[in-house]
Amino acid sequence: MEQLKHIEAIEKRLWSAADTLRANSNYASNEYFLPVMGLIFLRHAYSRFLGVKDEIETNLPKRGGKKRALTKEDFSQKSAIFLRSEAQFDYLVALTDSDDRAKAIIEAMEAIEGDYDNLRGVLPKSEYQELDNAVLGQLLRTLNPDELKRVSGDVFGRIYEYFLTQFADQKAHDGGEFFTPISLVSLIANVLEPQGGTVLDPACGSGGMFVQSARFVDRQHESPTEKLTFRGLEKNATTIRLAKMNLAVHGLEGDIQKAITYYEDPHELLGKADFVMANPPFNVDEIDADKVKNDPRLPFGLPGVNKKEKVSNGNYIWISYFYSYIGEAGRAGFVMSSQASSAGRDEAKVRQKLIETGDVDLMIAVRSNFFYTRTVPCELWFLNRGKPEAHRSKVLMIDARNIFRKVTRKIYNFSPEQEQNLLAMVWLYRGQADKYLNLVAGYCRRILDEGAGYFIAQNDNGDPIEPLPSFINSLDTLRNALQAFLNTLSKDAAHADVLKEIDEAMPVFKSDVRAFRKTVAKQQSVWKKQKTGNGQLKKAVHRLAPLAESSRNLVKQTDLLYKFAYRLIETCENECDARDSDAWVNREIARARKAADQARQLAVEHLKQVRYFLRQARWLTERFPNAKLRDVEGLVKLVDRAEIEVNDWSLTPGRYVGVAPEEEDENFDFEETLRKIHMELEDLNAEAVQLAATIKKNFEELGI
Numbered sequence: 001m002e003q004l005k006h007i008e009a010i011e012k013r014l015w016s017a018a019d020t021l022r023a024n025s026n027y028a029s030n031e032y033f034l035p036v037m038g039l040i041f042l043r044h045a046y047s048r049f050l051g052v053k054d055e056i057e058t059n060l061p062k063r064g065g066k067k068r069a070l071t072k073e074d075f076s077q078k079s080a081i082f083l084r085s086e087a088q089f090d091y092l093v094a095l096t097d098s099d100d101r102a103k104a105i106i107e108a109m110e111a112i113e114g115d116y117d118n119l120r121g122v123l124p125k126s127e128y129q130e131l132d133n134a135v136l137g138q139l140l141r142t143l144n145p146d147e148l149k150r151v152s153g154d155v156f157g158r159i160y161e162y163f164l165t166q167f168a169d170q171k172a173h174d175g176g177e178f179f180t181p182i183s184l185v186s187l188i189a190n191v192l193e194p195q196g197g198t199v200l201d202p203a204c205g206s207g208g209m210f211v212q213s214a215r216f217v218d219r220q221h222e223s224p225t226e227k228l229t230f231r232g233l234e235k236n237a238t239t240i241r242l243a244k245m246n247l248a249v250h251g252l253e254g255d256i257q258k259a260i261t262y263y264e265d266p267h268e269l270l271g272k273a274d275f276v277m278a279n280p281p282f283n284v285d286e287i288d289a290d291k292v293k294n295d296p297r298l299p300f301g302l303p304g305v306n307k308k309e310k311v312s313n314g315n316y317i318w319i320s321y322f323y324s325y326i327g328e329a330g331r332a333g334f335v336m337s338s339q340a341s342s343a344g345r346d347e348a349k350v351r352q353k354l355i356e357t358g359d360v361d362l363m364i365a366v367r368s369n370f371f372y373t374r375t376v377p378c379e380l381w382f383l384n385r386g387k388p389e390a391h392r393s394k395v396l397m398i399d400a401r402n403i404f405r406k407v408t409r410k411i412y413n414f415s416p417e418q419e420q421n422l423l424a425m426v427w428l429y430r431g432q433a434d435k436y437l438n439l440v441a442g443y444c445r446r447i448l449d450e451g452a453g454y455f456i457a458q459n460d461n462g463d464p465i466e467p468l469p470s471f472i473n474s475l476d477t478l479r480n481a482l483q484a485f486l487n488t489l490s491k492d493a494a495h496a497d498v499l500k501e502i503d504e505a506m507p508v509f510k511s512d513v514r515a516f517r518k519t520v521a522k523q524q525s526v527w528k529k530q531k532t533g534n535g536q537l538k539k540a541v542h543r544l545a546p547l548a549e550s551s552r553n554l555v556k557q558t559d560l561l562y563k564f565a566y567r568l569i570e571t572c573e574n575e576c577d578a579r580d581s582d583a584w585v586n587r588e589i590a591r592a593r594k595a596a597d598q599a600r601q602l603a604v605e606h607l608k609q610v611r612y613f614l615r616q617a618r619w620l621t622e623r624f625p626n627a628k629l630r631d632v633e634g635l636v637k638l639v640d641r642a643e644i645e646v647n648d649w650s651l652t653p654g655r656y657v658g659v660a661p662e663e664e665d666e667n668f669d670f671e672e673t674l675r676k677i678h679m680e681l682e683d684l685n686a687e688a689v690q691l692a693a694t695i696k697k698n699f700e701e702l703g704i
Contacts, residue, residue, distance in 0.1 A: 197274025634660020
């Protein structure tokens with residue numbers, strides 16, 4: 001079962017329901033977000049508890065024929081939290097309006113804190129007293145939908161992160177700066193590859209860097225709790241609570257200290273961290289120069305001091321700190337303002353010294369609108385003290401500003417495949433061609449899987465579905481719903497032309513579908529003997545191209561058949577007076593039309609994925625035809641130190657890679673473009689409604 005395939009839809013629905021409750025109450029986002037996050041924590045803890053409870057009970061030792069009681073140690077070994085009966089989510093959901101839900105939730109939180117010292121004083125408690133009893137009941141039920149009772153894995157961990165994202169977008173806490181977009185954090189973690197050791201985040205926010213590091217280890221089929229030690233610094237006490245809850249909700253623990261990193265170093269990890277990951281505040285200009293001037297974490301000196309005896313810009317304070325924390329073979333990856341990579345004067349001197357160490361590994365430029373709280377572009381810096389000798393005088397420059405996908409009108413991120421394609425360049429740089437080839441091979445397999453999925457796949461519950469047969473059957477059902485009325489019409493009535501188009505198009509469509517199915521089966525058979533050398537994979541990509549083109553034609557035919565069916569309905573209603581006829585069963589026809597549209601969307605989704613994964617495979621093989629890193633105009637270049645020196649020691653990728661040649665997009669998708677425009681319009685309409693409500697509320701408060 002693909003547990004997370006449609007998790008985005010579930011996340012959005014849960015958020016919409018929870019946000020609606022807030023909108024219909026007297027609470028502001030900053031009053032609402034912590035108790036909501038606390039309940040998501042409880043719900044996820046309960047999911048993990050149930051997920052391992054049966055296995056633990058089965059293996060419990062017996063004494064005198066009786067099994068001993070469950071203990072928190074049993075659950076800790078399974079990266080889960082032991083929950084007393086009063087802390088279990090089903091108990092809280094079952095409470096009635098006559099019960100004091102706030103009191104019950106507080107007791108649940110206290111029970112967990114009583115068993116876990118690392119969560120003592122962290123979980124929200126008094127905040128629930130501010131929420132209406134009925135609202136709490138609705139919120140508990142909202143976070144307990146039936147479909148999430150059947151899933152396993154880290155679904156609620158992802159929901160926790162999604163809610164953090166949404167609250168960050170609303171600036172519900174600390175101006176939203178507590179949250180770094182998962183897209184960027186994931187890329188940093190996967191470039192650093194934290195396989196084991198101490199991970200330090202000196203500006204840890206809600207702990208996303210730790211979570212993504214753990215996911216990297218988990219994908220290697222290792223235990224994150226055994227392989228990684230997490231250490232963090234954070235100045236905001238509420239943010240520390242969010243971070244500790246975020247770790248706990250993923251079955252992790254970490255030592256997160258309250259500190260102002262500029263002046264404090266409670267972990268004393270100078271030169272000892274294996275990995276440093278961070279997204280620090282950009283362009284801070286209020287750091288006391290006198291307090292930090294002798295700090296051992298500044299091996300390259302102060303970057304510049306203004307007339308007020310403040311550090312002119314804190315970016316290079318952070319960069320120096322990150323560098324000083326990593327050990328002899330340590331790596332650092334962090335987000336930084338795009339201004340920093342080419343900053344002049346004293347900052348340039350610090351940058352020069354850093355580059356001269358040979359430890360600057362690679363730079364990735366990211367376009368604007370990746371953050372929820374600021375629109376500025378940024379760059380990802382990567383340092384590596386264990387850098388191979390052959391690369392010590394070089395820096396890999398990647399300009400990813402043209403690589404993105406639109407999430408909303410205001411927010412962009414990397415798709416999973418875009419992230420993998422960026423990582424592929426890093427793998428080639430490191431001589432890991434096998435990873436690159438595995439990625440290309442994976443795309444080829446996805447082309448075939450998605451093609452086969454057109455005929456049989458799985459739904460969210462793991463049940464088999466047949467997108468294509470379902471679509472054809474839905475059209476037959478719709479035709480049957482119309483037939484009684486069509487029988488009342490003369491053969492040359494207004495509907496005749498549309499009916500003729502349907503009758504001519506359907507046999508062609510079915511014939512093309514049979515050919516497509518035959519091609520998929522043939523290519524699957526060929527793939528069983530496929531070799532994964534570079535030359536063989538390039539031939540495979542070329543061999544699969546016609547399959548992708550066929551899928552494109554089937555998308556057009558699928559959409560056209562549905563449009564014909566819809567046009568037939570409109571013609572009957574508008575030109576044949578269908579609504580005045582007893583033979584026209586409007587409700588049945590409307591239901592059948594909706595089912596046909598849903599079946600069309602499902603079939604088209606699989607077909608479009610065939611072309612999508614071919615584009616990913618081509619993107620890689622056309623840019624790196626020999627499975628070796630090479631300079632690609634406007635994208636990537638391996639730059640030596642002499643060239644960097646000539647360019648004022650700049651680390652701005654765009655300065656070196658040049659501008660990508662303009663390409664005609666032969667894969668331009670008109671309907672997808674319209675969909676994105678429609679999405680932007682929806683965002684604008686939503687903003688307009690929200691603004692109107694705010695204005696109305698302000699007028700009411702003013703008595704106008």
